[in-house]
Amino acid sequence: MTAPVVQQLLNRASMPRLDQPAPTPDELEQVLRAGLLAPDHAYLRPTRLHQVSGDGLARLGECFAAAVRQDNPQASPAALEKARTRPLRAPLILVAGCQPVAHEKVPVIEQLASTAACVSLMQTALDGLGYASMWRTGAMAYHPHVKAAFGLGQEDHLVAFLYVGTALGTPKQRHEIPLDQYCSRF
16 A cells, blocks of 8 residues: 555656646645755755745746846847746746855755755645646746846856646656666665
């Protein structure tokens, strides 16, 4: 017999098409708290989370368009519109940033892993509450203009745009992962 949480993890799938409803404020608080319980060596708390919804989605779209324009002042109207509409693919986006803390025993990679674990735990919590999500990055996650909009500096990292909502459609069929290709005994 498989434990319910294990079954949930084995069935989890990213959903690119999301709509309302998004989590309620109480549910969202649970999701954020669950994420922030991720392993965090020396309790440095490098993770920074931002909620983007409502008018914030349009503001994020304008931020994306400005970043595209910075990279290519002759960007086509279609390219700018595509950037503007990207955040509108979900009713809520949770943006996860990592602001590494200088520490002699905890390298930056461990702090990035902590932030990534936070995102994964939030996805699991969302799934448990009946919502769907899609972890996205892409060029905007690395763009200095976009990072600055979330208070992240040059040495900081934007780890995820976690698109959240209610799934539209059904998940793609998942393929069995051959453990012998990825797991071994030492």
